[in-house]
Amino acid sequence: MxxxxxxxxxxxxxxxxxxxxxxxxxxxxxxxxxxxxxxxxxxxxxxxxxxxxxxxxxxxxxxxxxxxxxxxxxxxxxxxxxxxxxxxxxxxxxxxxxxxxxxxxxxxxxxxxxxxxxxxxxxxxxxxxxxxxxxxxxxxxxxxxxxxxxxxxxxxxxxxxxxxxxxxxxxxxxxxxxxxxxxxxxxxxxxxxxxxxxxxxxxxxxxxxxxxxxxxxxEQLEIWTDVSGMFTTNPKLVKQAYPIKKISYQEAMELSHFGAKVLYPPTVQPVLDLNIPIHIKNTMEPEAVGTIISNEEIPANGSVVKGISNIGNIALITLQGSGMVGIPGFSKRLFETLSQEKINVILITQASSEHSICLGIDESDTEIAKNAIDATFENEIQLHKIDPILVEKGLSIVALVGDNMKNHQGISGKMFSALGRNNINIRAIAQGASEKNISAVIAEKDVKKALNTLHEQFFESKTKQLNVFITGVGNVGEKLVEQIKQQRKYLKENLKINLRVAGLSNSRKMIFNEDGIDLSDWKVQLNNGESASLEGFFENTKALNLRNSIFVDVTANSDVANLYQHYLRQSIGVVACNKIACSSDFDNYKLLKRLSLKYNAPFLFETNVGAGLPIIDTLNNLVASGDKVTSIHAVLSGSLNFVFNNFNDNTKFYDVVKQAAAEGYTEPDPRIDLSGVDVARKILILARESGIEMNLEDIENKPFLSEAGLKSTSVDDFYKTLIADEAHYQALYASAKAKGCQLKYVAQFNEGKANVSLQEIPSDHPFYNLKGSDNIVMFYTNRYANQPMIIKGAGAGADVTASGLFADIIRIGNN
CATH class of the missing domain: 3.40.1160.10 (Acetylglutamate kinase-like)
Structure with missing residues (x-):
């Protein structure tokens, strides 16, 4: 039968x-x-x-x-x-x-x-x-x-x-x-x-x-439902969840108690004593294997965690006060009070100091529980022996369940560190001596992110999901999206990184998809998106609350840079080619660094200097290994290098600058490049990363532009000055040519001081043969005192800048 x-x-x-x-x-x-x-x-x-x-x-x-x-x-x-x-x-x-x-x-x-x-x-x-x-x-x-x-x-x-x-x-x-x-x-x-x-x-x-x-x-009880067994976690919240083939009675009861709706907890008891297995099957998919619940010894050759579950609508009630320490009977009175009101206690935790007792109950029982406890301890509260009852709502319990967790060290450490990395605050913790269940109370709004984070940690084949939100999909941003589209499969198969673009924005429109935007037609989707706003982009990113979120700034906008701290405070990593934040006031630069550490949110900006060249990463490694930078000599502007490599007495300065802008080497406003401000920002960032406190006004900037060019009030006006002042620029070229030199815009940092200027470079100098838009950086350090460490390569262009941003994203995924 x-x-x-x-x-x-x-x-x-x-x-x-x-x-x-x-x-x-x-x-x-x-x-x-x-x-x-x-x-x-x-x-x-x-x-x-x-x-x-x-x-x-x-x-x-x-x-x-x-x-x-x-x-x-x-x-x-x-x-x-x-x-x-x-x-x-x-x-x-x-x-x-x-x-x-x-x-x-x-x-x-x-x-x-x-x-x-x-x-x-x-x-x-x-x-x-x-x-x-x-x-x-x-x-x-x-x-x-x-x-x-x-x-x-x-x-x-x-x-x-x-x-x-x-x-x-x-x-x-x-x-x-x-x-x-x-x-x-x-x-x-x-x-x-x-x-x-x-x-x-x-x-x-x-x-x-x-x-x-x-x-x-x-011989067996079969329970047929609308899912193919008990899942590793709620499949409605975690798409990667899958059915558990075999599970013990105790594990099934723990998962059922903590929200797994497939099985009603008391069900297990009548068959438990008789060791009758329970088989969970799917009515809509009768051929699916399902889940078998039994006392059979299950080899611990898979994950020691069998499932992750949660209970919503939880309230925490805290009874605390110095008058509780060493005084017997507080717990008895508390639980008797709740029992008389027929209130079920779902979770209990008490500090060893006996200073507080924390209880998790159903949120619907909160008012009855508070009134009853207040009445029971009215005298102690009036005498200030204990504090007024503290009630917190809007919470949920997430729980790891597994019979074999007790035999493995570090399970709770992995659980809490994974939640912490994603800014999921833990309000209370409960773990029995049997170690079959580790429970944590978190905010209800964080449940989906918590379940996905823990499932990735304990059940997925070490594949890390990154959710990327990109602002600024112009020239560089478009290349970045295409590179991500091209490399997604490679990253997943070889680096175990599941990279998804969850948000895109340009100056007009923005789109979001928590499951990842389909990159095959992202431009069409973006054109049909909602109206864009910087604050709106941040609020949407925060509201999605996805694990391992990364905000990517592909703009040169100061308003975007001012939002970095808000992203970091939400444990959302920041990757930026925008140099404004890292070259802003030193206190703001240090604040962003501190927030990155405090909220465990990466803040990477390799493309601030040298586009895709590993300049900042190399410098950080030198400093981290104990080396000290004594001086830096560099050509840091791919756009200026392109301009002066193509400018001569047979060309016009205006035509060369226009060409540089058309090929994407300059900022939309070329004055940022040609005024030397962009290079000053870059040497400032390198000085700061070397450990020097410095602001932009501390850098000596020796401009080469004509006076009219420096005073121009618009981009169009600036281009007009280039035409009018052609003789000024030809004179610069003629002076260098007469000496057998090349014109290069050089940044220097030495003994705590920095400057940027156009220099006439002789033929025996490493900068002389620098071609196209290449950058070069020479680091002189205690270890590289006589022969500098040199990094050289393409330092401008949409493709290489995009690849530098991509490299920072991958770096986060590998950590």
């Missing part, structure tokens, strides 16, 4: 009920079947709603009743196109009885627990009758037996306690004589010794099936 249970979703439509009947038909070929069914999906909630409406004198209870009626008649018609008159007749009688009950509740304005049990019992009684009669109409050997005739309980309405002695005898006696191949039992419902209708608690259909399975001592 086999015992199968089908939940509300499994019998929630005619299509699903047909699936159930097909499954039962296949099983009945070889075994006698006991099938426990829940009410049609959503009906129990509707019955309770109608009851509350009737109690509150709300005439809408009649509409709710009509909806319940329509759902059942529609099922009958769809399942039994012919020969359904007898089914309709029975159901009409039951629905008339339900209507009379609701009318009575309306008249007396009362809904007691006893009446509530009678009310909700209609759901299972109706569904079980319809399914059994449908099977008979299809010539199957089937019967419906009312579970209320079999399961005897006390009179603790809404959650009755089973009298197993009488119940087991009733079940065994009935099925000893049963002739039908399939027996349908309504789940959840029972009767008291006095003949009153009782229920086994929400989720009690599982309990019914377990009681029957234990009484009949079957």
């Amino acid at each position: 086999k015992v199968l249970k089908f939940g509300g979703t499994s019998v929630g439509s005619s299509k699903n009920i047909n699936n159930v009947i097909n499954i039962l038909q296949n099983y009945a070929k070889t075994d006698a079947i006991v099938c426990v069914v829940s009410a049609v999906g959503g009906i129990t909630d509707k019955l309770l709603l109608a009851g509350r409406q009737a109690k509150n004198k709300d005439n809408n209870y009649l509409e709710t009743f009509e909806l319940i009626k329509d759902i059942h008649f529609k099922l009958i018609k769809e399942l039994n196109s012919d020969n359904h008159d007898s089914i309709v007749s029975y159901v009409e009688d039951k629905l008339n009885a339900l209507k009379s009950l609701l009318d009575g509740i309306f008249l007396i304005n009362e809904l007691s627990p006893k009446t509530s049990d009678k009310l909700v019992s209609f759901g299972e009684l109706l569904s079980s009758y319809i399914i059994a009669e449908t099977m008979k109409n299809r010539d199957m050997s089937a019967a419906r037996k009312n579970s209320q005739d079999l399961i005897l309980t006390n009179s603790n309405f809404t959650k009755a306690e089973v009298n197993y002695g009488v119940t087991n005898t009733n079940i065994q006696a009935y099925f000893k004589e049963a002739k039908e191949q399939v027996t349908i039992l309504p789940g959840f419902i029972s009767k008291s010794r006095l003949g009153e209708q009782t229920t086994l608690g929400r989720g009690g259909s599982d309990f019914t099936a377990a009681i029957v399975a234990a009484a009949l001592k079957v």
Whole structure:
């Protein structure tokens, strides 16, 4: 004999009920079947709603009743196109009885627990009758037996306690004589010794099936639901979650207690003592393996954590005060108070100092609990022996579960560090000595990020998901997006980095997708996006609350740079080619560095100097290894190097600058490059990264532009000065040529001082043969005192700048 249970979703439509009947038909070929069914999906909630409406004198209870009626008649018609008159007749009688009950509740304005049990019992009684009669109409050997005739309980309405002695005898006696191949039992419902209708608690259909399975001592209990087993975590919140093939009774109970809805916790108890396995199966996918729950020894060759679960709507109540220390009885009085109010304590934690006790309860019980505790400890609060009760709402519990966690060191460390890296604050922690469960209380808003973070840590093949938000998808930004699109597969397969672009913005539009933007047509999506704003981009990024989030600034906008600190405070990493933040006031630069450390949010800006060249990274490694930078000599402007490599007495300075702008070597405003401000910012950043406190005004800037060019008030006006002052620029070139020199714009840092200027470089100098838009940096240090460390290569251009940003993103992924 086999015992199968089908939940509300499994019998929630005619299509699903047909699936159930097909499954039962296949099983009945070889075994006698006991099938426990829940009410049609959503009906129990509707019955309770109608009851509350009737109690509150709300005439809408009649509409709710009509909806319940329509759902059942529609099922009958769809399942039994012919020969359904007898089914309709029975159901009409039951629905008339339900209507009379609701009318009575309306008249007396009362809904007691006893009446509530009678009310909700209609759901299972109706569904079980319809399914059994449908099977008979299809010539199957089937019967419906009312579970209320079999399961005897006390009179603790809404959650009755089973009298197993009488119940087991009733079940065994009935099925000893049963002739039908399939027996349908309504789940959840029972009767008291006095003949009153009782229920086994929400989720009690599982309990019914377990009681029957234990009484009949079957080989296995099968629970059929709408998912393919117990998952590693909630698949609605974590797309990477997958079914657990085998799990122990204790692990299943822990996961069920902490929010895994597949199994009702008390279900396990009747079969636990008899070591009857429970098999969780999917009605919609009967061939799926599902999950087997048993006492079988499961090899710990996989993850020692079996699952991650959570309970929402949690409130923390804290009783604390110096007057508690060393005084016995506080805990006893606290728990007795809650017990008298029938408030379930979900989580307990107490500091070893005895200064505080923290309890997690359902948020709906908060007001009752606070009032009761305040009354109990009124005297101590008035005497300031303890503080007024502290209540915190909007919380959730996340829990790691696994029998083998106790045999492995560092599980809790990995859990808390993973949460900490993603700015998920832990309000309370509970871990028993058995170490089968590690629970943490966090903000409700962080649950999805927490579950994804922990699932990645403990269940995924060391693949780290990065969620990137890019502002500024112009020339460089577009190249970055294309590089990400091209390399995503490589990163996932070779570096175990799952890189997703979750947000994009230009000056006009912005788009977001928490599952990652499809990069095959991102431009079309962006054009159809919402209106862009810097604050809006930040708020959307924060609201998505994705793990391992990185904000990428591909602008030259000071307003964007001013938002870095807000991103860092949310533990969102920042990658920037925008030089404004790191060359701003020194206090702001140090603040961003401190925030990066405090909130464990990377702040990388390699492309601030030398585009894709590893200049800052090399400098940081020198300093970290104990070396000291004594001086820096560099050509740091790819745009200026391009300009002076192409300018001669056969060209015009205006034409060369225009060409540099057209090829993307200069900023949109070329004055930033040609005035030397851009180079000054770069040498300032290198000086600061070397450990020197310095501001932009401390750098001596010797301009080469004409006076009119320096005073120009717009880009158009500036270009006009280049034409008018051609003789000035030709004179600079002629002077260098006469000496056999090349013009190079050089940045120097030495003995705590820095300057930038246009210099005439002789032929024997390393800068002389610098071609195109190349940059070069020479670091003189204590270790490289005579021969400098030289870094040389392309220092401008959209592709190399994008690759530098990409390298910073990958660097974060590898850490």
